[in-house]
Amino acid sequence: MRTNPHRLESGGRIDRSRPLSFVFDGRRYNGFAGDTLASALLANGVRIIGRSFKLHRPRGLMGAWSEEPNAIVQLGSGATAVPNLKATQVEITEGLQARSVNCWPSARRDAFAFLKLFGPLMPAGFYYKTFMWPSWHWFEPTIRRAAGLGISPRVPDPDRYEERHEHCDVLVVGGGPGGIAAALAASRAGARVVLVDDRPVLGGSLQWEEKSIDGQPALEWVAAAEQELRASSSARVLKRTTAFGCYDHNLVALSERIGSEPAAAVRERLWHVRAARVVVASGAIERPMVFANNDVPGIMLASAAMSYAAQYAVRPGRRAVFVVSTDSAYEAAESLRIRGIEIAAIVDTRKDPGEIALSAQRAGIPILAGYVPVRARGTLAVKSIEVGLSPANGTAGGSARHLECDLVCVSGGWTPTVHLYSQARGQMRYDRERGAFIPAAGTKGFQCAGAAAGNLSLHQCLTDGFAAGREAAKAAGATSDAGLAPIAKAERSAVTAFWASPRDGHRKAWVDFQNDVTRGDLELAVRENLRSVEHIKRYTTTGMAVDQGKTSNMNALGILSELLQTSIPEIGTTTFRPPYDPVTLGTLAARHVGGLYHPLRHTPLDRQHAAARAVFEDFGGWWRPAWYASHGRNREECIRVEKRAARSAVSLFDGSPLGKIEVRGPDAALFLNRMYYNTMRTLAAGRIRYGIMLSEHGVIIDDGVCIRLADDHFLVSTTSGGASRIFGAFEDWLQCEWPDLRVLVTNVTSAWGNIAVAGPKARELLSRLDTDIDLDPHAFPHLSVRRGRLESVPVRIARVGFTGELSFELSLPAGYSASLWQLLLERGSPMGVMPIGIEALQELRTEKGYLHVGTDTDGRTLPADIGLGEVLARKTDDFVGRRSLDRADAKRSDRLQFVGLEAHERATVLPVGAHLVADPKTRRGSHGYVTSSCMSEALGRSVALGLVQGGRSRLGESVQIYSDGRLFPARIVSPQWYDPKGERLNA
Amino acid sequence: MRFSAIALARNAVSYHERWPKLWRSPEPRRFYDVVIVGGGGHGLATAYYLAKEHGIRNVAVIEKGWLGGGNTGRNTTVVRSNYFYPESARIYDLSLRLYEGLSRELGFNIMLSQRGILTLGHSSHQLEMLSRWLNAMHLNGIEGEMLNPRQIREWLPLINSSPTARFPVKGAVLQRRGGVARHDAVAWGFARAADALGVDIIQNCEVIGFQREGDRVVGVETTRGHIRANKVALAVAGHSSVLAAKAGFRLPVTSYALQAFVTEPLKPILSCVVLSMATGAYVSQSDKGELVIGGGLDLYPSYAQRGNLPALQAVVAGLLECFPCFSRLRLLRQWAGIVDVVHDSSPIIDHAPVRGMYLNCGWGTGGFKAIPGGGFAFAHLLATDRAHPAAEGFGLRRFATGALIDEGAAAGISH
Amino acid sequence: MLEHRTPLDSIRERQAQHGPTIERRDFHVAPAHEKGLLLLQSASVNSLQEALGQVLDLTLPAAQQVNVLGNYALLWLAPAEWLLELPRDETDPVESALTQRLGPSLTVITDFSDALVSFEVSGSGAPETLMTGCSLDMRSHAFPARRVVRTALAGVPAILWNPGNPDRFRCLLDRGFAEHFLTWLEGTTPVLG
């Protein structure tokens, strides 16, 4: 275990009393609580932390937070591994395991470093121009292996994620000086405030700038502010929380990082924040400069160097050269100087930096004004930088100066972080001097403040942020007086944007570091006549790395405006897409995983089924018994046994999920007559009629029995999957098309339990129960309904069924159905009663020749296709879908029609999904397909149902049925196999 | 200059300073035989095939923004021809066959990667649907295989194979010829080849109206002046209704936002394209290593090409149901394209209701995979005024006769 | 004689055996006391108002409101739809009494006692916990006493209402989702301030 050779003796916000050890690329290091992986590595003198995507160039730290393009690492291993994190954002914890990505064995010694030799062959878009012979497939595997950064876990994520909805008056994004001031103002004005910051501590740049606010040290002011907000019942402070996206109507999505340790109950939380007003105080990101070899480790942003030195007490280098075009960088230089880092020189691209340069000079720092960087020297670490007079002051590289150093701090300008604002469609104006897009007039409910609004001095940030918070609160309806804004010393913060030095021969000058996009690549794209910034971005991949161009986009625009001879606003910027910073997929799914993904509905008989060892399956969102394992050794046997019981004795089927819709009112009959394809007006009270419903396109969408309980009272039963859909259709037509109809509809599906008692012994079984309903076939014929009491519970019994046997559907309040089910099983055991699952029922109805909507019909089936054409002729009134049945396509004779199919081989069960092949020789063309199929013990042969072209006119025809390479000879038949006269049904 | 490894090496020596333009930036002429409105994949492919197959080279492609900037540059790049209806199979397989030769034909690597597309079934009903679909494919002359759970695990070692999964994987249909292609490259390749054949590609040129003579359209009014043409072709997916309105007619089209998502780049983890019938989510891994993820449409009309949260959450939850190990990966980018949706989700390639005008629209979410086929058939219609055999049935008439071609309705698996 | 069971009985039994499903100081959940539920739909509000006044001395609540009187609570569900919560044994008599007084007017009453299950969710953490599965602001300043909403909770349709005092809610869900809702509740964690 080494000590930290580059750790400053004192200072920093790290907790020196809590040393932590961690492993990077297989070597153990130590740091302190409060370190990021980046600062700890720097403290340990680790300069090379990553390799670039394409050329595997050695790369060091450029930034200190989310803007970092180079230091991409993989954390942990196995189920809890996390790929592609930025070392600058990783807080170290004891035992943390990290390794660099896209290199082997380590970032320092990367076996793939040789790839940079091929650099000349790999300009922007090179892959579009080659790899075509013999075929892309030859090259792709190798290229895929070379591409990609981190490694995905291969086992399910053990961690938990959550989501939370939040509503507030003012959401403040960013916990720097501007954001804190805004939150204070809004909160003091009486607004409900949420303040979010993506760092572990509030304060933003105040964490590394020695400043004072309201006469006290800035960080004390921050602490006091945080305390004040936390004390307020109407304010919420969220740290380690990234506002990653702004969506319609002021919905801002946040991702909160709670705990990576397995101990933590929740790893991350997704917040949906609906805010009346949003203040975006997300700060600004410093820009590097584009010059030859500007990617050598040791070249970093001035603000990052300052942050490492002041916040983390790390010495980023011993002898630094500053190359700047901003006043803010002088502050950084001073901060490094007082920490004992030698400042070799401040090279200012501005001809006359003014007072700030003079005071630096007085402090003994050599100033080179009007100079620009020409090239850096060094491969694994920067050794020196050559600077020269900028073209504006003579020829480039003229009177070149050579500056030895091990650290180059660059500051080419500041780019306001306006992602959220722009996602909210905020307008932007371009500030030429500062070289930045600055928010123009605020957009609906959105305003920017502080550095995000282009204010770089602390004083401006505070006053501006405070004002923004106060206005936002006011706009959200808060009325109290926010009081006075915090104050800091006024200071200059001038910037003259500097993008890039003139070309240095053919030396590479990097624009997008991670994706290895150089100035030359941009030149190539322009040379090939790609002029739109979107084209150039896609062709060169600049700005498309995991940092999404936070440090590269503006420099690219700057260079392009030069190359295209167009102003930056004319070129325009590429769109800011969510997320601002990458978001964990688990966080987005939150709790909608596993059993909570698409919740299942349970029937009132759930426990009874489980007790009979039902094998449950998801049928249209209901958790229903497919078959009962207690009935045999295997699935086939169980289904066979259940079918036998239904045919020879008596069966119980849980029909509770069947849709039940009450339709009441004087116009109920009229209404249903319009909703059903069949005529329902003429249905007599107490009677039942089978009916189908159509969409306005004439297509069958559902079927079931329609029960008329009284003149003005109907009960519509739908398929279990159709219940809410049909109920919705009823409401839709009543509310929007026929508001004049006096009808009320009620979906009572869940209120009633439903048990189908079917089989030759069904009546015998029911007669053993205490009921006031006369079950005699003459008093209670098929397709009629009776209401009464069963075991002194209100019941409705309908003589309908799906098996083709004598059957009674018992409907009673759901709460009693379990108890009735038990009673039926007891009383029925002497006669061999048995519960049957969906599989058995499907086979029973198949051999009976009953169709099942959705199985034996598809999204095109019309009534005539299933043999109900004549109903139309007899019905004169209009109904939903009627006009569509009168179109040419509906009258084609070769439409798919519902028929029976018999394999020539009686024992062959035709596969469902097999097609009637039009030309068996060529095996081309379909004449329809098998929709249901089973072996029927009752009939002693296999039977199938299907939709066949012109089927009903082809009864008796022999056909070939194709399934996955095999052909089955079969015959088209009428599907009335079982009990064609319906004697059993009407028994 | 022909693109090749040699060309690349030669230019490396000259520091890549001698590469010619990919295409010209011509000033619009006063008159063209055909003006194609819309510089997306379909418009550019149409222009290319007009010039190459029919010798009609006095053609302009007019693009409001930058070419390939619409759905061509926003989709999830899946190509496949696993369709139920013979009509669909014809056009999409024509397209796939053209894709298979496209890199060499255009001399531009579109990176067609036929790594196979798996459609997962999660219930006995879905398995029946899959085999109905697969057998239809076979009878349409399209290859495909049914995979059992064990075979699926060989293709997808990371698939959620837990028996207690909310949507257990019970089977899948595989089309080996399906896969992905580099979307920008398709647009750029067609543009470069069309330009080389003399087609004028005019970017940053918006059509603001149409010139009429009687009941006939004889040209377009653009932000860069009037351009006369014998024939005006619309290939403006997403905005078909908007252009139709300018020409004075309405279409059976509704515009929806279709979202797409990518994760950060990863080392190879997923070898093929996967679509789940139960969750509707689909995913593939790009050559760069990003997981490219898609799902259903946002459920109301939109022309805003931006992401939305509910759909994102639903799609990601669906993805994690099938691949729980992807939970710790991170979303890098979210965006949306605007697609033309027709009731039967099948395209419209036909004469417009206005004389002199032609339509290529309604591809819904299936537009990218159809670019070469759609362009080929549309060029045929423009050149001959007769529907190409592969495009029969995709006319406007079907909405009056009811002869819709609805894959979703027939096989439960829509585009 | 048939026994009456709801999913809540199973949950109670489980809690009797294994103790409360959730043990958190700031958050409690319990199957609400079994009540009867009558769904009232009416095309002629006045006659319904009249009947309710005569039978139960209740007035129809305004939109999103609940009127509570003794053992009765009347919840607004939709413009012409209300849910009456009442002692279970009074369901039939009240229904017939109302029906009598309603006469010919187009009003229908449906016994919903077995369609929905009711959970009582309470504790200082209740609003925050509900807000992890519901997009509405459940905190007292936004969700006052006697407020009722129909919305989505834990991914399923639900009726949420506040019977009187803050941090105390009733959640009415389809009986088929009772188990799901409990599983969902069990998985919630305290939300830090």
Added chain:
Amino acid sequence: MLRISCPWCGPRDEPEFRWGGEVPVIRPGPPEAVSDSAWAEYLFIRDNPKGWVRERWLHALGCRQWFIVVRNTLSHEIRTTTKLGDSLPETAP
């Protein structure tokens, strides 16, 4: 994510609602008097404008009432929501 103000329940999030199409769309009838093209017009043909449009929305997870929304399909801005019975609002501002 849209925030739609239901005329009965107030502002709610997008997932509680279901879009129901442009209005007005007049259902032609009686069937025998309707031409194929008129029926196709009713079933399929829409303005599908880029900009302001009047639509039907259903508060599916709330009061289950259909109502009218004036929405901009480009900005997603919602200008008004009104009950079905009320007179149809104008799309032009």
